[in-house]
Amino acid sequence: MLKNLFRYIFVLITILTIGGCEEAEDPTFSILTEEIVNVSGERAIVLGRLIAFENIPFEDHGFYFSRDENFNQPIILNLGETSRPGRFLGEIDGLELGAGYFVKAFGIKEGQVAFGNTLSFSTLDPALERFTPMTQFPGEEIIIFGINFGDDTEVYFGGQKAQVIEVAFGFRIRVRVPPMTGNPTVEIKIITRGIELIATEPFNYATGVYENLGVVTEDFVLVDNIYFQQGNRFFAGLGIDLGARTTNHIWEYTPGQNAWQRTAFTGITQRKAANSRTGFFGGGEQMPQVGAQILNNTFWHFDGNNFNSIPTPPISIVDGLGFMAQGRFYIVGGTFGIGSQVYRYDPFTTLWQLRPNLPYDVDKSMVHFVHNDLLYIINKDKALLRYNLETAQSTMISEYPSPFIENFSDTGGLSVVVGDKVYIGLYDNNEDMWELDMNTLIWSKKNRFTGTPSGRIVAAFESEGFLYFLRIYAIPRRMEFWKFDPNGF
């Protein structure tokens, strides 16, 4: 009996032993086309997922793309072999722009292809949005912004093919401006994947021609001077010359003349005086003194024939800004006393009146101009500030585009208003010139100054759309008189 018991136990345990281990089963899995992650013009990124409870060896996996739902002639994106369940990402390039596509994930196991569900998407159409800068020199770069540009993008400037340096992420094209062939204003055209796009705004080649008029006499060299213009008559004078000799003369020039003529001004030396650029001027210092500062508080107005003395303002002003607005002469700031104080002179009442201070200090070394009775100042941080003389509100509206070098090229310069355009540039020791459109506040490059860059502007005028300016140089000591045609090329 015990022998039988032993046999039963032995058989039972053997059966349990054999049956205790699991039999190997063919593992099950699912493939899912999970999500269209991102679609652009010619690129799509798709997410798939392999769902299984264990590692399963696949010879290949990836995605099928096709223009039709039956996946005839599919584009197959192979991601290679895998065995690990989880998500996988496929990125495909070179799709047609603005076209509908179907996509499904696949996996190949033991030669059998298994597919996931089908998703659909549409690639996007390209568009050209803008380019910057809108004015540039030949050979320099501009950047074109838009959406869904293909890698095959070509750019044309008025029919002339340009060198595409980079198409970055489908939205930004760096392109080199080809040489100008005639017209400085051309159309920009882009061809991407056979689709033609044209910019709404034209591109402008930088223009501007400088001409040295060579009509300045040898003893006519100015520093710390004044200048103004009445009609086509230009005036410049006072101050000191480069040899620190006082200059108590004012000179006059009319375009077309061969020389500057000395006027009959009878005042004494005034250097660092404020001037309205229209005929009002005064203040400053009497002599180029070392040590004691002798101020000159006399003010003048040129009425077209004579220099007439006007009342002295309640303050002394040295290196102050002067300008005309609303028919009145303003003097502001300077390097003596309060640098933000504002006084204005009314020619009708012949009275000086204190006005609200500026919210910052200003002096004559800063470029300034008046447009539509608003004062504009470029400070030494390159900020273009607009100051409303009535409300005393100041706003930063733009920034001068060229770099400044502190105490080297952040002072001096010129600003000449011609209608709604303002020409600004030629700071000390600098050759850059810009055109600012006061309606759009867009800065456009003009051709760089062709004379010696290491000079200082001492006077600037405008006549019939041309700019005239006096520029002085220390080595060799001289002053040059230049004409600038902003639209010449």
Add this chain to the structure above:
Amino acid sequence: MRTYFIFERIKFIIWVILALWVTSCIDKFSFTSEDPQRFLNVEGYITTIPKAHQIRLSRVEKFGPEFIGLGRPVNLANVLIKDDLGRVENLVEIGSGYYSTSSDFAAVVGRSYNLEIQLLDGRRYISLKEKVAPVPEIDSVTYHATRTVTTDRLNDEIGVQVMAHFQDPPEQENYYFWNLLESDFVLVTEPELYHLPPDHPTCPKCPAPKPCCSRCFHKDIPKPTNIITLTDTEFNGIYLRRGIAYVIDDGLRFKETYRLDVQHLSISAETHHFLKLIDQQLSLTGSVFDPPPANIRGNMISLDNNEELVLGQFFVSDERFLRIYIKRDQLEFRQSPQTTVPDDCRDFLQQANFPMPFLSVDPPSDWHPGN
């Protein structure tokens, strides 16, 4: 005797079979402990309010008692935000690892966005699509003091609960996130109680009342830093009165006025899930009732290596900015006694003998507590 041998034999055979049985199904499990990799970590979100939105890229470091990593920033990356129309916003690096949109950039309700990153070494990453859902307008915001019993039987926790009142739209699933921003409060101190320091050469600890100043303005990160999210799954379409912020009274914050800034945000279901898990993990206390540790997956994916783990969730929200002035006299009760600071309030941050900015006695330019 024979019976004894038979039993011994049976016992022997049973032991042999048991030994075979136990060992026959064991597979060897090989395990090697790996040092954590320096995963890429992406933090940031954009909203529908035009401003410079920021994305931060960093490398994850090991966190533990031996060494706490520095969380090194990832510099010189190309960071792009793309919408489903193909528009691209190129972010500019404004600080080490911090990338910013232009100052007027804003997401648009209804559009979908991806964050795409290309590192200096060429590796690329992209987020899954995030669609901007509209966030319901808040009708009103109220607040009240709350008292919470703590393990300290003598001291309850006092705080201020901020409630939002709004209608949840019935026609859509809504997920909400209230993000507490850096806020301001009036710091009230007692300079008249100032005493000279103990190491004063002539009169240590002598009373030396200061004539100024007792009222300054201080920046504050509202505490506790809970992640407050909500889904309308269980109360879709009803009018809600919901706690959107809680600020603990530390004895200083509510001595006068506290200005709390909150973003009222819509988020996607995936972001809600992500933030919920983060909040759960942050609130682990080590007790047996804690939820189990979770492997929190964000929505960033490597385009070069499917198996690379990237941390972080890029999300896009419709935003309403909420600003609430919490006034001392509007609270039913406060922390008692309140914290006394016997010094000039401007020197409040200087107490640690570390160079810190002085607090201002002038309010922020947009400080308008009203009546």
